[in-house]
Amino acid sequence: MIVLADIHRLFRSDEVETSALRSIDLNIEEGEFVAIMGPSGCGKSTLLNTLGMIDRPTSGRYLFKGQEVTDLDEAALARLRRDNLGFVFQSFNLIDELTISENVELGLVYRRWAGKDRRARVAAALDRVGVGHRARHYPHQLSGGQQQRAAIARAIVGQPSLILADEPTGNLDSENGEQVMDILKSLNREGATIVMVTHSPKHADVAERRIDMLDGRVVISASRAI
Ligand SMILES: Nc1ncnc2c1ncn2[C@@H]1O[C@H](COP(=O)(O)OP(=O)(O)OP(=O)(O)O)[C@@H](O)[C@H]1O
Numbered sequence: 001m002i003v004l005a006d007i008h009r010l011f012r013s014d015e016v017e018t019s020a021l022r023s024i025d026l027n028i029e030e031g032e033f034v035a036i037m038g039p040s041g042c043g044k045s046t047l048l049n050t051l052g053m054i055d056r057p058t059s060g061r062y063l064f065k066g067q068e069v070t071d072l073d074e075a076a077l078a079r080l081r082r083d084n085l086g087f088v089f090q091s092f093n094l095i096d097e098l099t100i101s102e103n104v105e106l107g108l109v110y111r112r113w114a115g116k117d118r119r120a121r122v123a124a125a126l127d128r129v130g131v132g133h134r135a136r137h138y139p140h141q142l143s144g145g146q147q148q149r150a151a152i153a154r155a156i157v158g159q160p161s162l163i164l165a166d167e168p169t170g171n172l173d174s175e176n177g178e179q180v181m182d183i184l185k186s187l188n189r190e191g192a193t194i195v196m197v198t199h200s201p202k203h204a205d206v207a208e209r210r211i212d213m214l215d216g217r218v219v220i221s222a223s224r225a226i
């Protein structure tokens with residue numbers, strides 16, 4: 001599904017240059033569950049944003065489902081994202097002024113589905129993560145765990161084939177963290193490819209492959225014997 005070849009990402013500001021990614025080679029197969037680990041600043045989020053086509057590499061090749069991504073323009077990237085990707089962030093990123101249901105509907109923005117169909121999909125996604133009863137509430141009225149599950153509903157409402165999660169359990173207590181992991185596991189069993197950044201070795205163990213990063217490089221990529 002994904003082939004990265006010699007990907008570099010250099011951030012330049014007036015004074016400093018940071019090599020966030022240094023020569024990353026990575027293949028991810030359809031249906032895999034991959035965990036990315038490594039110390040703060042090693043490039044995990046930059047790698048995830050690269051996979052998610054919201055950050056462009058400075059050099060290197062990125063093939064997504066056989067298509068070269070690095071020379072696509074913004075509109076083509078937006079289409080690829082819309083049709084294939086779902087994002088889950090550490091900080092939930094729900095919009096305070098919208099209800100939970102409206103937040104999830106944002107995951108369908110630009111999709112030309114009829115209103116009735118949209119509402120049914122939103123309701124199904126919220127039920128799936130166990131916050132259907134909170135559809136009309138606002139984010140601040142929900143617990144952290146519920147907000148994160150609503151954020152997952154937003155990510156999956158368009159039925160993406162690739163789910164990218166950046167520390168999805170980072171702001172949760174262990175019980176809510178387990179619930180989020182259970183949801184990700186079941187999405188993976190149903191066929192979604194998942195790439196998840198985590199600081200938790202326990203949550204990384206859920207994945208079938210673990211990638212360890214250090215200083216912008218992949219240092220270990222190991223599959224778990226199943
Ligand atoms: N927009 C940016 N401009 C300049 N430097 C950046 C930018 N984004 C990231 N960096 C730098 O790139 C490096 C990798 O950052 P990244 O956010 O990918 O780390 P991370 O592994 O996700 O860390 P954490 O575990 O703290 O989230 C860091 O040194 C960071 O300061």
Ligand SMILES: [Mg+2]
Binds near residue numbers: 044045166
């Ligand atoms: Mg990060």
